[in-house]
Amino acid sequence: MRWQDIDQQPCSVARTLAIIGDNWTLLVLRDCFLGVRRFDQFQQRLGVTRHVLSDRLRKLLDGGILEKVAYQQRPLREEYRLTDKGRALYPVIVHLAQWGDKYLADTHGAPITRIHASCGEKLDAVLQCSHCGETVGPRDIRIEENPRWRGKILP
Amino acid sequence: MRWQDIDQQPCSVARTLAIIGDNWTLLVLRDCFLGVRRFDQFQQRLGVTRHVLSDRLRKLLDGGILEKVAYQQRPLREEYRLTDKGRALYPVIVHLAQWGDKYLADTHGAPITRIHASCGEKLDAVLQCSHCGETVGPRDIRIEENPRWRGKILP
Numbered sequence: 001m002r003w004q005d006i007d008q009q010p011c012s013v014a015r016t017l018a019i020i021g022d023n024w025t026l027l028v029l030r031d032c033f034l035g036v037r038r039f040d041q042f043q044q045r046l047g048v049t050r051h052v053l054s055d056r057l058r059k060l061l062d063g064g065i066l067e068k069v070a071y072q073q074r075p076l077r078e079e080y081r082l083t084d085k086g087r088a089l090y091p092v093i094v095h096l097a098q099w100g101d102k103y104l105a106d107t108h109g110a111p112i113t114r115i116h117a118s119c120g121e122k123l124d125a126v127l128q129c130s131h132c133g134e135t136v137g138p139r140d141i142r143i144e145e146n147p148r149w150r151g152k153i154l155p
Numbered sequence: 156m157r158w159q160d161i162d163q164q165p166c167s168v169a170r171t172l173a174i175i176g177d178n179w180t181l182l183v184l185r186d187c188f189l190g191v192r193r194f195d196q197f198q199q200r201l202g203v204t205r206h207v208l209s210d211r212l213r214k215l216l217d218g219g220i221l222e223k224v225a226y227q228q229r230p231l232r233e234e235y236r237l238t239d240k241g242r243a244l245y246p247v248i249v250h251l252a253q254w255g256d257k258y259l260a261d262t263h264g265a266p267i268t269r270i271h272a273s274c275g276e277k278l279d280a281v282l283q284c285s286h287c288g289e290t291v292g293p294r295d296i297r298i299e300e301n302p303r304w305r306g307k308i309l310p
Contacts, residue, residue, distance in 0.1 A: 006178065010266040012255025013185045013248060019259075023161065023176040030168045033293050036310045045310070064258075082293075085258055090293045091282040092254065093168060095246040100167025103219075103240055104174075108303040111165040115297040121286035123296060127246040128283050131276035138188050138237075138245045141278060142270040148263040155191045155200070 010149045019063040020089065024048055025056045026096070032066065032086065033093055037079035065089065094125050165304045174218040175244065179203055180211045181251070187221065187241065188248055192234035220244065249280050 007018035020026060027046055036042055043053050057080060060066040065086035068078045094114065101110040114123040126135045134140070145153050162173035175181060182201055191197055198208050212235060215221040220241035223233045249269065256265040269278040281290045289295070300308050 006182075007259075010263075011182075011185070012252045012259060012265060014182060014255075015259040016251045016255035017178050017181055021178040021181060023172050026172055026176060027161075027166075027169060030166070031310070034298065034308075034310055041310055087293055088254055088257070089250075091250040091280070092247060094282060095244075095250060096171045097167045099243055099247065100169075100171035102243070104162075104167060104170040108165075109301055110167060111301050111304055111308055113299040113301070115299055116284040116286065116289070116291055117295055117297045118289065119284060119287035121284065123291060124285045125246070125282050125291070126285050127249060127280050128285075129271040129274060129276065130279045130281050130283075131271065132274035133288075134271070134273065136271055136278060136280070138242055140272055142272045143189065144268040144270055146264055146266050146268070149266055153189075153266055155186070155189055155196055 010146075010153060019059065020065070020092075022056065022059075024052060025059060026093070028053070028056050028060065029065070029086070029089060030093055030097075032080070032082050033090060037081060039080070042080075060086070091125070094123070095127075098125060165301075165308060174214065175220070175247075177211065177214075179207060180214060181248070183208070183211050183215065184220070184241070184244060185248055185252075187235070187237050188245060192236060194235070197235075215241070246280070249278070253280060 006014045009015070020029065024046065028042060031042055031045055036045060039053065039057070042057070043050060046053065057066065061068065064083055066080045067083050069081050070076055070078050115121070116123050127137070128134065129136050143154060161169045164170070175184065179201065183197060186197055186200055191200060194208065194212070198205060201208065212221065216223065219238055221235045222238050224236050226232055226234050270276070271278050282292070283289065284291050298309060
């Protein structure tokens with residue numbers, strides 16, 4: 001399969017990756033969640049070419065994950081802001097970061113700490129069933145296939 | 156910055172992506188969590204060349220995310236299994252999938268449904284503070300920088 005066909009797969013992971021599954025794109029998102037909004041600031045932090053950054057921002061705009069908002073009228077200056085759809089990706093970024101904090105931190109420890117402002121504690125996110133509140137791992141899950149693709153998804 | 160230098164960044168997201176931040180790698184992980192363990196099965200499902208698949212599996216073995224386990228002695232046959240470090244990536248895959256289910260599903264609906272076996276309900280994972288139990292969004296978080304990099308990480 002060619003990667004450009006990946007969004008045709010009956011798989012929500014594949015379809016999501018077809019939009020954000022690119023290293024620079026995910027780092028742009030990381031920066032968005034840290035409050036970065038302006039092209040030059042993204043470029044300075046990521047150290048990528050304007051061409052690469054423009055391409056990734058375009059994909060995020062096209063995917064409805066970012067929107068351009070004018071912060072100055074004349075001359076017109078625009079910045080990139082997360083949409084609700086974009087903010088919904090926060091758990092992905094947080095869990096990528098937490099995993100790195102746990103398994104890849106150097107001797108200096110985690111670069112940043114996320115504090116849950118309202119309770120003041122360090123955020124330690126776990127995958128939890130919102131129905132019963134139990135922490136959930138891969139072995140606690142049963143997969144049900146959509147009848148449309150029965151027999152085509154599970155090994 | 157060149158991508159190969161990305162793991163030098165004081166950022167756990169970047170370091171994590173340096174290992175798994177590749178579309179095929181993330182789809183290999185998706186399949187691991189669905190129970191796929193054998194090379195030919197990965198290749199058949201992903202439709203990638205043996206070369207690409209070998210490279211991605213090698214990265215996951217080197218990163219301690221997968222381990223090779225013999226399932227037959229003579230002739231020796233090995234399969235790929237998630238380590239504890241690999242299983243710890245489950246929340247990333249689940250949230251990628253949930254986001255795709257919500258925003259990218261076609262008219263047939265989500266391809267698969269994850270059922271929390273012990274309570275029988277559809278898994279609807281939210282980012283939650285394990286201290287106070289509140290659901291957490293990007294605006295509920297305060298970032299504290301590691302003094303080692305103060306002023307170098309936040310915009």
